Amino acid sequence: MESHLDAHIALAMLDWQIELGADEAICDAPVDRYALDSAPPAAAQAAPARAAAAEAVPAAPAADPVGDASRAAAASADLPALRAAMEAYPHCDLRRGARQLVFSDGVPGAPVMILGEAPGREEDIEGRPFVGQAGQLLDRMLAAIGLSRTESVYITNVVPWRPPGNREPTQAEIAMMRPFVARHVELAAPRILVVMGNVSADAVLGKRGILRLRGTWDQAFGRPVLPMTHPAYLLRTPAAKREAWADLLDIKAKLSDG
Numbered sequence: 001m002e003s004h005l006d007a008h009i010a011l012a013m014l015d016w017q018i019e020l021g022a023d024e025a026i027c028d029a030p031v032d033r034y035a036l037d038s039a040p041p042a043a044a045q046a047a048p049a050r051a052a053a054a055e056a057v058p059a060a061p062a063a064d065p066v067g068d069a070s071r072a073a074a075a076s077a078d079l080p081a082l083r084a085a086m087e088a089y090p091h092c093d094l095r096r097g098a099r100q101l102v103f104s105d106g107v108p109g110a111p112v113m114i115l116g117e118a119p120g121r122e123e124d125i126e127g128r129p130f131v132g133q134a135g136q137l138l139d140r141m142l143a144a145i146g147l148s149r150t151e152s153v154y155i156t157n158v159v160p161w162r163p164p165g166n167r168e169p170t171q172a173e174i175a176m177m178r179p180f181v182a183r184h185v186e187l188a189a190p191r192i193l194v195v196m197g198n199v200s201a202d203a204v205l206g207k208r209g210i211l212r213l214r215g216t217w218d219q220a221f222g223r224p225v226l227p228m229t230h231p232a233y234l235l236r237t238p239a240a241k242r243e244a245w246a247d248l249l250d251i252k253a254k255l256s257d258g
Helices: 008-021 042-056 065-074 078-089 122-128 133-143 171-188 198-205 231-236 237-255
Strands: 112-116 153-157 194-198 217-220 225-226
Touching: 042 198, 065 078, 065 112, 065 171, 078 171, 112 171, 122 194, 133 231, 133 237, 153 171, 171 198, 194 198, 198 225, 225 237, 231 237
Parallel strands: 112 153, 112 194, 194 225
Antiparallel strands: 217 225
């Protein structure tokens, strides 16, 4: 088709387009932007290949903290082996902030086993449970009924590493430590088990509300269990010592029953 524009008009129109910013020719023929491209873009072609490659690589198995704890605890033939298994257990992040694992104190095989909650600052430093103010009160309580950690009591905690800021262990931390607690009780073989505080009652009995539970005998791990208030609570609430004394007399009577 012959154009009716002369060269001067055509150049003037071109200059006008350049001033508007249209200064580059994209292609010689018009492009229909609404037409479907018969060939998919290269990125779309590469996507199935990447997906196939990802499927070919096996996914890492999900972590199973409770299952791993159960297997490690069951494989522990004695208390030193159980301690080694807990030292090697990788899933509890509390170990990262603690100085050391706090395993136990007292006499394995003693008639009374006391299960506390978690180490505090002094316990973390010394590596033994119940050595701070609460531990000193516990020693006096035991002595009042003729017991001691050097002769007739074995002591440990639900969680062997100090939580940051002495916070209470979480439900996940209690759950992953529960298999170790069960095996610990089995290997220590006490006649009676005393659980002190909510965390201990939760780990052993699956119950909370220590002020309601205390003083009432229960059963776990094939042996009698007595919930008691924690000595740290007694330090904060001296009026509760009367009830703790009644619980201690119950322990003495249970041991006398044979």
